[in-house]
Amino acid sequence: MIPPLPVRDGVGPTRLRVPESGPWATIADYVVERFDHLHPEELRRRFDDGEIVAADGRAIGRAVPLGAERFIWYYRDLPVEEPIPFTEDILYRDDDLVVIDKPHFLPTTPGGRYLQESALVRLRTRLANPDLIPIHRLDRPTAGLVMFSARPQTRGAYQSLFERRRVTKVYEAVSALPGDWDPAAPALGGQPAPVVVRNHIQSRKGELRVVVDGAAEPNAETVVDVLGVGRSATGEAVLHTLLRPHTGRMHQLRVHLASLSIPILGDRWYPALLPEAPDDHARPLQLLARELEFTDPLTGAPRRFVTRRTLTQVPLA
Template sequence: MRSPLPVRDGVGATRLHLPRTGPWPTVSDYMVERFFHLDAEQLRSRFDRGEIVAFDGSALSRHTPLGAEEFIWYYREPPVELEIPFQVEVLHQDDDLVVVDKPHFLPTTPAGKYVQNSALVRLRRLLDNPDLAPVHRLDRATAGLLMFSARPQTRGAYQMLFQQRTIEKVYEAVSAKPAGWTDPFPLTVRLHIEKLRAQVCVDVDHDREPNSETLIELLSEDDHVIHTLLHPHTGKMHQLRVHLASIGAGILHDNLYPVLTDERPDDHDRPLQLLARELRFVDPISGKPREFVTRRSLQYAPR
């Protein structure tokens, strides 16, 4: 469903699905209750200014009855953001595809307190392309290769590469060397991973059929760390972090696995030691093989 509002300053409008019936006489009453953490009169004043619109772009008033519209659009009020002092590097750009090297700490898309400081918004502004959209995602803490569709007409073809697992992804990671270390690699880890609502971390159920799989190989080691190459066969949330933690080799500076720690400000000197290193696939538009390799490296990898 295409937004009636254009991308503004690199950020698309938010779409809200409204209930058809309920105890709220008007759309504005429903929004005041749903977004109870916002000032009610300030929210209603956005209706007065014509900032809440219907599918056809017409403005709703604070008196528009509930049920008059199923979807509405509006721009989120931009949060006050701390600048993330790392840049996205464009590795490839053509009419259909943009491939970038994402730094640690930068989210793929706007979320929570990060809007302008997201790879998507920065790239839309840099490339002057409001149609830019991610084909897949990396965690905010993970650096490396990230692909974006440059136009809607061919976006689905690139998304299918990931859905059908016809793209080869390679990562690398650095972990603290486990006590009593003996090299078990190459090793294939298979686990059942599930993301439950309202939980930050995923759950691992050892009694259920595995739904995630990663081949892990050793690249190098020293007295303190091991440097591994990761070949994920599936793409579950936090899969690589969970798989390494499950063999006692949790990734350096991971604040989620194996133990969830209290949220704290980013320490730019201690990035998560996980890097999306390589992407290989047959281009669904040209039919030609493609290969991209990151220019980044993990600072704690043995030299």
């Protein structure tokens, strides 16, 4: 569904589904109850001022009856956000594609308490391009490569690369070195390296973490190999791994390494969900999207992008 309102300050409008029937006489009455944490008269003022619109862009007044519109559109009030003190780097840019090196802690897209402080909104403002859309995403704690479509006319060609698994992705991670590590016979989860991890990962609405269904057909696969072991800059004994995911399930790499008993350093969700805490910028999640490689669907030319970032806890040479 094409939004009837343009992107403003790098942020697109929000769409809200309106019930066709209910105890509310008007759409405004429903909105007032739906957002009962906001002042009712401020919400009604927004209807009076034409800030709430229908799918065709028509302003919806406070007297429009319930059921007259299936969806309404509006701009969210921009919250006061604490700046994330890290900057995304643009590695490549042309008329169709933008590739960035995302820092740890920066979300790819708006969500939760992050709106302006997201890679998408920052880039739309920075490049003066409201048409930018991410072709894939990285979790907020993960750093590395993210590709953005720069214009709608060619977006589908790049999106189809990921849908058809035509993009080779390489990650690296750092974990605590297992206590039983044998340098003469490197093993991960009791198997000689490299290992292939396959299982069924399922995300559930309203839950932060994904779950593994051991009885279901595998839908997630990652090849995990060893890059090195040693002491990090902080003196920790660490294991440096190379990850080649063949699928792109939510939290796949974090779940797969935790299943091998080598959870990623800095991971507060897997294998155990730790209490929520402020970001510790000195100890980011040790997961990095390192390489993206594919054949350009527009030109047929080979493309390969490599991050310029490094993980802080890699073994020292």
